[in-house]
Amino acid sequence: MGPQHVTREAAHALRTVDYVLAFAKGQADPLLEVRAEVCRAYGDPPLVVVSDPPRDRDDPDDYARAVHDWHEARVTAHLRVLDERPGDVAMLVWGDPSLYDSTLRIVEAMAQRVDLEVDVTPGISAPQLLAARHRIVLHEVGRPVHVTTGRRLREAIEQGQDNLVVMLNRTLDLAGLEDWRIWWGANLGTPSEELISGRVGDVLRELEEARERARAAAGWVMDLYLLRHR
Missing domain, CATH: 3.40.1010.10 (Tetrapyrrole methylase, N-terminal domain)
Incomplete structure (x- = not known):
């Protein structure tokens, strides 16, 4: 990061x-x-x-x-x-x-077009850093976590997913999810980092303001969040 x-x-x-x-x-x-x-x-x-x-x-x-x-x-x-x-x-x-x-x-x-020898060196993933910042585990005991994108959030919820890490968010589309709990972060690991958690209905406006602060401070915003049904 x-x-x-x-x-x-x-x-x-x-x-x-x-x-x-x-x-x-x-x-x-x-x-x-x-x-x-x-x-x-x-x-x-x-x-x-x-x-x-x-x-x-x-x-x-x-x-x-x-x-x-x-x-x-x-x-x-x-x-x-x-x-x-x-x-x-x-x-x-x-x-x-x-x-x-x-x-x-x-x-x-x-x-496939030229002769290349490729190595991959691992780093810190955004979900890993999100969990560390909020001091949480991404799933409850014995339960899975579903990783998806903002584009496919509604589809995942309709399929019954109730514990989701959501990445690649162009916007925050959380209407109708007011009783869910969220752990959110933007620009993690940078000076413009923002963190918010709580019941969606209680923190939604704060989330939108924090997202714009991160964008204004850095000139860009990359955010993700853990969304869990109560």
């Missing part, structure tokens, strides 16, 4: 690479500075920045196709850099590459 959450294994990897490859979401991408801070803390490898290809984010009818096309454009952009700058390359993943992140899918597609 930030330099303080880089594992010793990942720190060693950063000190041995020739450069770090990152996408920029527009001309002023505040997340680039977070990546640059990580690089400076561990060996200061050069940060090579590539413009992120455009993507249809307005809830397209064929969401899977929109993501696929975006990934293909990213693969092409990455391979262009690798062709121009051979060497050992690192890609920093925000959070955890095993949860709702496409970096490994993109790398796999790249490896």
